[in-house]
Amino acid sequence: MTRTRTPLKIVPPPADAPAASATQRIVDSITNAIAERRLMPGTKLSEQKIGDIFKVSRTVVRQAFNQLSRDRLVMLEPARGAFVATPTAEEARDVFEVRSILETAVTKQLCAVITDAQIRELRAHLELERAAVNNAAVPGRTRLLGDFHIVLAQMLGNQVLVQMLGELMTRSSLVALMRQSTQSAEESHDEHVAIVDAFERRDTRAAVRLIGRHLANVQHNLDLDPQRVDLANVLDH
Ligand SMILES: [Zn+2]
Structure with a gap:
């Protein structure tokens, strides 16, 4: 069975993937966790903790959050941080x-x-x-x-x-x-x-x-x- 890859089928690249893909790696990982119901709406996404988990700077984490926010998967709230979106x-x-x-x-x-x-x-x-x-x-x-x-x-x-x-x-x-x-x-x-x-x-x-x-x-x-x-x-x- 051959079929093209969809957003639902993204597999995280290996850990030694180039730094340029770090943002995408975080985006994919969070998207997967949401799609597979491991991450629930309203969950707080700590910049610091995700930075530690992926061993990247908070700037990289923030870039990932911005992309997820554009996809409507994450809400960015001033002074409170990032949360998995809770659609109405x-x-x-x-x-x-x-x-x-x-x-x-x-x-x-x-x-x-x-x-x-x-x-x-x-x-x-x-x-x-x-x-x-x-x-x-x-x-x-x-x-x-x-x-x-x-x-x-x-x-x-x-x-x-x-x-x-x-x-x-x-x-x-x-x-x-x-x-x-x-x-x-x-x-x-x-x-x-x-x-x-x-x-x-x-x-x-x-x-x-x-x-x-x-x-x-x-x-x-x-x-x-x-x-x-x-x-x-x-x-x-
Ligand atoms: Zn169905």
């Missing part, structure tokens, strides 16, 4: 609304052109999801369930779409973090299977209905429960 309920609705519009279009288009090979690729992805769900490996499971949506967009071959959806996925992971998930990963996986079944039947109406219902379920099954974490434990470094 309204923002959460907006993110899911845009996902729904985009992913409905993706599903409709893809159902018209999907090949048997692509269906096999989706089935292979579903097997990985299933294994991760069975293992209760939460970070991998979260990532694979999110990647399913990216893979659908990638199959249309539109890189702008893939990039936009990748950003929305990161932001909806953050939204999901803010309301600790009560949704079962199992349920999401089963809904993915039903969507692929509809693709296999080339049943566009069913596929569109199922993706809409799936996104509504994911959005509905969110709950609020911020928690305190030790940055040294959750950031890859």
Whole structure:
């Protein structure tokens, strides 16, 4: 299975990577921790502590925070410092609304052109999801369930779409973090299977209905429960 790398699949470079990439290393590590629900919204991000963890200056950490702030993943508050963003309920609705519009279009288009090979690729992805769900490996499971949506967009071959959806996925992971998930990963996986079944039947109406219902379920099954974490434990470094 070959596919291009998305923002959700960034792996931190080796520790001996050049200093120029230190900012990116911190950005990637924090983004991963958010996407994999290791870092909860509202968590304070200490410049000093992150500088120590990554063995870089506070200037480098501040550059990383600025980039994360532009991505709306981190809030910078004067005199208080940096925090993992806590999107409002309204923002959460907006993110899911845009996902729904985009992913409905993706599903409709893809159902018209999907090949048997692509269906096999989706089935292979579903097997990985299933294994991760069975293992209760939460970070991998979260990532694979999110990647399913990216893979659908990638199959249309539109890189702008893939990039936009990748950003929305990161932001909806953050939204999901803010309301600790009560949704079962199992349920999401089963809904993915039903969507692929509809693709296999080339049943566009069913596929569109199922993706809409799936996104509504994911959005509905969110709950609020911020928690305190030790940055040294959750950031890859
Ligand atoms: Zn899903």
